[in-house]
Amino acid sequence: MNVLIIGAGYVGTTTGLIFAELGHSVTVIDVDQKKINDLQKGILFFYEPGLDTLLTKHIASGNITFEMDHQKAIKDNPLIFICVGTPQNQDGSANLDFLREASEFIGSNLYEYKIIVIKSTVPAGTSKQVKGWIEYTKKDPVSFDVLSNPEFLREGSALHDALYPDRIILGSENDQATALLQELYKGIKAPFIVTSPSAAELIKYTANSFLATKISFINEIAILCDKLHINVQDVAKGVGLDIRIGPLFLDAGIGYGGSCFPKDVLALIDTAKKNNVDLSILEKVHAVNENQPGYLLKKIKTRLISLSAKKIAVLGLSFKAQTDDIRQSPSLKIIKDLISEGAMVEIHDPVAKLPGDLMDKVFQKASAEEAMINADAILICTDWPHYKKIDWPDLKNKMKSPIVFDGRNMLDAAEMKSIGYIYEGIGCE
Numbered sequence: 001m002n003v004l005i006i007g008a009g010y011v012g013t014t015t016g017l018i019f020a021e022l023g024h025s026v027t028v029i030d031v032d033q034k035k036i037n038d039l040q041k042g043i044l045f046f047y048e049p050g051l052d053t054l055l056t057k058h059i060a061s062g063n064i065t066f067e068m069d070h071q072k073a074i075k076d077n078p079l080i081f082i083c084v085g086t087p088q089n090q091d092g093s094a095n096l097d098f099l100r101e102a103s104e105f106i107g108s109n110l111y112e113y114k115i116i117v118i119k120s121t122v123p124a125g126t127s128k129q130v131k132g133w134i135e136y137t138k139k140d141p142v143s144f145d146v147l148s149n150p151e152f153l154r155e156g157s158a159l160h161d162a163l164y165p166d167r168i169i170l171g172s173e174n175d176q177a178t179a180l181l182q183e184l185y186k187g188i189k190a191p192f193i194v195t196s197p198s199a200a201e202l203i204k205y206t207a208n209s210f211l212a213t214k215i216s217f218i219n220e221i222a223i224l225c226d227k228l229h230i231n232v233q234d235v236a237k238g239v240g241l242d243i244r245i246g247p248l249f250l251d252a253g254i255g256y257g258g259s260c261f262p263k264d265v266l267a268l269i270d271t272a273k274k275n276n277v278d279l280s281i282l283e284k285v286h287a288v289n290e291n292q293p294g295y296l297l298k299k300i301k302t303r304l305i306s307l308s309a310k311k312i313a314v315l316g317l318s319f320k321a322q323t324d325d326i327r328q329s330p331s332l333k334i335i336k337d338l339i340s341e342g343a344m345v346e347i348h349d350p351v352a353k354l355p356g357d358l359m360d361k362v363f364q365k366a367s368a369e370e371a372m373i374n375a376d377a378i379l380i381c382t383d384w385p386h387y388k389k390i391d392w393p394d395l396k397n398k399m400k401s402p403i404v405f406d407g408r409n410m411l412d413a414a415e416m417k418s419i420g421y422i423y424e425g426i427g428c429e
């Protein structure tokens with residue numbers, strides 16, 4: 001099948017490569033010339049385990065090409081996936097400017113029937129808006145269908161998630177288009193749920209918001225655990241074994257970040273407000289998450305009294321392990337607060353890089369061990385597995401004071417204490 005992907009970002013590139021792996025002929029376009037140039041050379045602009053190998057493989061197989069000729073790409077492909085970004089507006093609503101631009105471009109180049117599939121995360125009802133934008137810009141009286149096919153992959157395990165999804169959700173009102181999409185995904189074994197486009201759109205936001213709710217919920221329980229001297233991990237394990245609850249997304253820490261949970265929670269709240277519905281639980285989920293990095297900072301200040309001129313080693317910059325994505329990373333919030341309290345911050349991350357506004361204020365070290373030398377305290381912000389393997393007994397003697405604040409509860413508290421560290425996690429002493 002010939003497929004066009006609009007938007008060579010995280011989702012567009014991964015989706016394109018998955019379709020290439022399934023044997024389809026994929027064209028990917030983007031407005032960003034540099035991204036396309038790099039991708040043509042097999043260079044991925046983000047870190048994602050396994051994706052670079054697939055990129056090399058399918059550039060060689062000819063199953064995927066990256067192009068700048070957008071008009072030709074629309075003309076040549078009957079099936080078009082829109083994967084552009086839908087960032088957050090200042091008021092929390094989803095910004096659909098890129099989506100509108102892409103839709104109008106499709107409309108103004110529509111001369112025969114096409115199926116347009118929205119993969120970007122968009123508020124319920126957006127597929128109707130896309131239909132309107134295309135209808136308004138098209139010059140010929142040709143028909144087209146707009147479907148919704150939200151994406152559920154996670155950064156860091158994108159390849160696995162896209163190849164082995166828990167489900168494929170398709171919002172479609174046209175049986176022929178549905179059959180075509182079923183054929184497209186034929187190689188993937190997963191329940192294929194067909195529903196209305198609006199329901200598909202709402203499923204995506206509800207899923208992300210529910211997962212965010214689990215995290216904020218366990219984070220509040222963790223604060224209670226601190227007061228009661230109970231380990232939140234024991235609580236999460238006992239609770240998660242109930243199959244109605246499940247063990248995942250119950251890791252307490254410094255809060256959720258990334259390019260999706262924070263913006264999607266706010267966008268769903270916005271949709272509800274516009275429909276005079278009060279999503280009070282979700283508002284609290286957001287508020288708890290906003291406070292969570294501050295909770296760790298409070299612990300640090302209680303222990304160190306003053307942060308002025310103290311050297312703090314921050315381990316981890318990305319919003320989670322296995323990615324170099326620092327969008328809305330709780331680590332960044334904490335680093336900025338540490339600096340404003342007068343601390344000297346040295347950081348380490350195996351792949352993520354400091355953003356421009358922090359480059360002259362923070363030192364990025366090549367190894368975690370280097371950042372930790374002479375530190376007054378260590379702060380773990382991202383659960384990179386490597387941090388478990390640090391020679392903690394050896395490093396204890398190289399620090400000014402052996403204090404570890406574990407914002408991801410990734411180290412063994414008892415073991416760290418037996419080595420001689422003062423150790424504090426989140427709900428995990």
Ligand SMILES: NC(=O)C1=CN([C@@H]2O[C@H](COP(=O)(O)OP(=O)(O)OC[C@H]3O[C@@H](n4cnc5c(N)ncnc54)[C@H](O)[C@@H]3O)[C@@H](O)[C@H]2O)C=CC1
Pocket residue numbers: 006007008009010011012029030031032035083084085086098099101102119120121122151152153154155259260
């Ligand atoms: N990043 C993730 O893990 C996931 C993201 N999503 C959703 O997928 C969508 C895309 O997310 P990302 O890939 O992370 O965004 P991104 O920002 O990495 O990529 C979007 C790409 O679209 C391009 N673009 C913008 N307007 C365009 C146009 N008119 N024509 C051609 N290209 C255009 C941009 O240059 C950019 O390269 C968002 O709605 C997001 O919420 C869904 C699931 C997972």
Ligand SMILES: O=C(O)[C@H]1O[C@H](OP(=O)(O)OP(=O)(O)OC[C@H]2O[C@@H](n3ccc(=O)[nH]c3=O)[C@H](O)[C@@H]2O)[C@H](O)[C@@H](O)[C@@H]1O
Pocket residue numbers: 121151152153154155156208211215248249250251252253254255256257258259260261319320
């Ligand atoms: O819409 C999206 O973009 C994606 O958003 C999330 O994926 P992602 O943001 O890549 O990462 P997650 O693994 O979900 O983690 C999100 C944040 O929650 C935090 N988290 C996760 C799990 C947990 O138990 N505790 C916790 O604090 C992570 O550290 C991270 O900061 C969803 O898991 C995907 O299904 C969805 O497709």
